[in-house]
Amino acid sequence: MATSVAAKPKHLHFSLPPLPYAEDALVPVISAETLKLHHGKHHKKYVDTMNQLLEKEQLQASSLEEVVRQAKGKLFNNAAQAWNHDFYWHSLSPKRRRPAGALLHRLEKDFGSYDGFAGKFAAAANGRFGSGWAWLVDKDGKLEVTTTSNADTPMAHGVRCLLTVDVWEHAYYVDYRNERERYVKATLEKLLNWEFAESNLG
Numbered sequence: 269m270a271t272s273v274a275a276k277p278k279h280l281h282f283s284l285p286p287l288p289y290a291e292d293a294l295v296p297v298i299s300a301e302t303l304k305l306h307h308g309k310h311h312k313k314y315v316d317t318m319n320q321l322l323e324k325e326q327l328q329a330s331s332l333e334e335v336v337r338q339a340k341g342k343l344f345n346n347a348a349q350a351w352n353h354d355f356y357w358h359s360l361s362p363k364r365r366r367p368a369g370a371l372l373h374r375l376e377k378d379f380g381s382y383d384g385f386a387g388k389f390a391a392a393a394n395g396r397f398g399s400g401w402a403w404l405v406d407k408d409g410k411l412e413v414t415t416t417s418n419a420d421t422p423m424a425h426g427v428r429c430l431l432t433v434d435v436w437e438h439a440y441y442v443d444y445r446n447e448r449e450r451y452v453k454a455t456l457e458k459l460l461n462w463e464f465a466e467s468n469l470g
Contacts, residue, residue, distance in 0.1 A: 280322045282332060284315045285354050293362040297454045302442045307357070310438050314349040321346065336424050348419040352401060352432065355423075359431045361461035371466045378411040386456050388413045389433075393452045399436040402452075405429050406469060430465040 287307055292300040321343045322335070329335045332354075335347045367375055367382065379385035385404070392413045393402035400417040406428040407414075414422060415435075422429050433439075433455055440451035 280327065280329060280335070281319050282315055282350065284312045285357075287357055289362055294360060294459060297443075297458050298360075298440075299443050302440070305442065306434075306438055307353070311350070311353040314346045314353065318343065318346040318350055333423065336421065344424075345419040348421050348424060351423065352419065352421050353434070355421075355429060356401075356432050356434045358464050359433065359461055360455070360459045361464070362459075363461075364458050365462050367462040367465070369466070371462065371469060374411050374469075385411075385413070390449075390452050390456060393433055393435050394449050396435050402433045402435060403429055404431040404465065428468065428470065430468045431460060 284307075287303065291303045291307075294303065318335070325339075325343055327335060327338050329338055332347065332351050336344065336351050339347050366372075372382065375382055375385045379388060389402060389404065392415050396402060396415040396417070398417065400415055401421070402413070402415050403422055405412050405414055405422050407422075411430070414427075416422065433452065435448060435452070437446075437448075440448060444451045
């Protein structure tokens with residue numbers, strides 16, 4: 269993904285990228301209150317903490333992706349969460365569309381049908397115990413659904429990410445309380461950004 273987080277010369281420092289849409293653009297699935305807290309507080313905190321840690325750790329990196337792939341411990345957690353969240357915002361869109369063309373063909377080939385993909389993705393997202401992420405990835409030429417815990421991301425392991433859904437509680441608790449299943453269902457049905465997924469196929 270061509271991330272909008274850019275490094276400044278000499279000192280590695282990143283800025284919080286803006287949302288790719290207005291805070292109220294995903295209503296009624298995700299409220300403006302959730303986006304304000306999730307992006308403006310949680311995502312921002314990851315970026316700010318990452319920058320503080322980068323002042324102490326010297327990495328030979330020129331992009332956020334390189335930081336994630338090199339970092340360990342607390343720096344990895346915050347850098348990966350900064351990347352994951354930016355990827356998540358772009359995985360969502362207020363324009364309700366279904367996959368088409370080459371991507372639809374790949375989904376049908378690897379999951380049997382679009383509904384086969386959706387069922388597997390929902391089961392993975394809802395079945396991830398605790399905090400984490402559900403992903404649609406392209407691994408070794410095959411589309412797969414996978415999950416990661418906490419800050420981990422397939423990107424850090426060299427796997428191409430197409431879409432993600434955040435299943436940390438702060439992603440849905442304001443709107444859905446503890447009903448993750450309703451959040452996942454509504455997001456799958458109404459918000460997935462299939463144009464973004466197709467652009468990530470390469």
